[in-house]
Amino acid sequence: MKRERKLRVGIIGTGGISRGQHIPGWQAVSGAEIVAVCDINEAAAKKAGADFNVPNVFTDFKDLVGMKAIDVVDVCxxxxxxxxxxxxxxxxxxxVICEKPLAVTVKEIKQMAAAAKRKRRKLMTAQHMRFGGxxxxxxxxxxxGEVGEPYHAVVHALRxxxxxxWGGFIDKDLSGGGPCMDIGVHALDLCMWLMGCPKPVRISGSAKVNFAKGYDIPGGWGEWDRKRFSVxxxxxxxxxxxxxxxxxxESSWLGHHEAKGDMSCLIYGKKATLQYPSGKYATHKNGAFLTGVIEPAxxxxxxxxxxxxxxxxxxVDGKPSPVPVEETMRVIAVLEGIYQSEQTGREVRVRL
Ligand SMILES: NC(=O)c1ccc[n+]([C@@H]2O[C@H](COP(=O)([O-])OP(=O)(O)OC[C@H]3O[C@@H](n4cnc5c(N)ncnc54)[C@H](O)[C@@H]3O)[C@@H](O)[C@H]2O)c1
Structure with a gap:
């Protein structure tokens, strides 16, 4: 369908992911234009407006969403x-497209899903790992059908x-959680999506501080405020x-792992096992064991x-959201369940 005018985008939050990925990402879409940016930090908002040639600059997101001309809001x-x-x-x-985690509780995601349905608007969580080749x-x-029915998976988001x-990651009031919410959400979303997004029903978990309150492991991304560390x-x-x-x-920001980072998943299916990011699979055909590697698209x-x-x-096409909110709800139910299990000392039952 040929559009008469470009889709107009407003960006809320002009920090690292916004400047590094979202703003350039929108600027690379020929049918879209960024017409407004907003940041609670006025200097950051003004700098983004100047650097990326965006005409409207706000410090309160209510002013940005109040702009009639805007079609899409991107939350960073x-x-x-x-x-x-x-x-x-x-x-x-x-x-609305919004960075991960869309929210840190299922309750909030239900509110978003209801609002999107009521207003008949698209809502997508920016789970970029799904979009790699x-x-x-x-x-x-x-x-x-090459993997068959998945019966178990192992997910690592380990640093x-x-x-x-920097910013709001280590402060629970701003982040709602540590590595589990920050990077666990990436690897878990990818794995559950590959598994067909099954519904979680029972979760047990643990969430601890092993290193971040002390000085045992030097920070590769700089020092952090030990007092403010609340995740x-x-x-x-x-x-x-x-x-x-x-x-x-398993998810961590700090730990004695051999590798600097391990963002991976392994899916055990009744026909094959499959690994990310090696792309390796193991199966058997006609009585012989086979291994292979899947090439990126x-x-x-x-x-x-x-x-x-x-x-x-x-x-533009009026098609379903590429990352449906119902799928995000299942992913967040797992992460929230891990925290609830830590708090209660029990297995958590999930009803979605
Ligand atoms: N997909 C990815 O690979 C990826 C990578 C990094 C961060 N993220 C996600 O992106 C989000 C932002 O992370 P970041 O690294 O860009 O953080 P950041 O701290 O660099 O940027 C956040 C920005 O939001 C602004 N802000 C805070 N409260 C605001 C408000 N009420 N209204 C408007 N602006 C406000 C801050 O001033 C800051 O400029 C987080 O949800 C994070 O989980 C995703």
Whole structure:
């Protein structure tokens, strides 16, 4: 469909991910234009407006979502600001793409889903890992039936010493959680998406601070305020899905891992096992064991830019959101369940 005018985009939050990925991502979409930016930090907002040639600059997101001309709002603030910003934008009739985690509780995600439905607007979580060439190829492999029914998965989102020391990551009031919410959400979303997004029904987990209050491991991304550190630096969880499949997750910002980073998943299916990011699979045919490697699909754009392009297309074509809110709800139910299990000392039952 040929549009008469460009889709007009307003960006809330002009920090690292916004300047590094979202703003360039939108600027690479020929049918879209960024017409407004907003940041609570006036200097940051003004700098983004000047650097990226954006005409309207705000410090209060209510002013941005109040702009009639805006069609799409892109939320790139600390996690705890996602819910008020997303709800304000949806209620003002905007389509919304929002950084991960969409929210840190299922309750908030239900509110967003209801607002999107009521206003008939698209809502997408920016889970960029789904849009990489390898992820796309693995999804095709699974959907083609090559892995069979998944019965277990192992998810790692582990960093040796890269704790995000800046902004709102280490402050629970701004982030709602540590590595579990910050990077666990990436690897878990990818794995559950590959598994067909089963519904979690039982979760047990643990979330602890092992290193971040002390000085045992030097920060690869700079020093952090030990007093302000109010989230976990390590989390582990065990999930049972409605399909009977199970999953274990481990997530850290600090720890004595051999590798600097391990963002991976391993899916055990009744026909094959499949690994990300090696692309390796193991199966057997006609009595012989086979291993192989899946090649990434060709990428027209890198994952972050591809995710923005996909959201643009769904808005323009009136197609379903590329990352449906119902799928995000299941992912967040797992992460929230890990924290609840830590607090209660019990397995958590999930009803979505
Ligand atoms: N997908 C990814 O790879 C990826 C990578 C990094 C961060 N993220 C996510 O992006 C979000 C932002 O992370 P970041 O690294 O850019 O953080 P950041 O601290 O660099 O930037 C956040 C910006 O939001 C602004 N802000 C805070 N409250 C606001 C409000 N009420 N209204 C408007 N602006 C406000 C801050 O002033 C800051 O400029 C987080 O949710 C994070 O989880 C995603």
């Amino acid at each position: 603030t600390p996690n705890k600001v996602h819910t008020p910003a997303v709800l304000a934008a949806l209620n003002a009739g905007k389509h 390898l992820s796309q190829a693995l999804k095709k492999f699974v959907d083609g 040796r010493n890269t704790l995000p020391a 976990e630096d390590w989390a582990a969880g065990f999930v049972v899905f409605d399909t009977g499949a199970t999953l274990s997750l 060709p990428e027209k754009k890198r994952a972050h830019a591809a995710e923005i392009e996909a959201f643009f297309q769904c808005v």
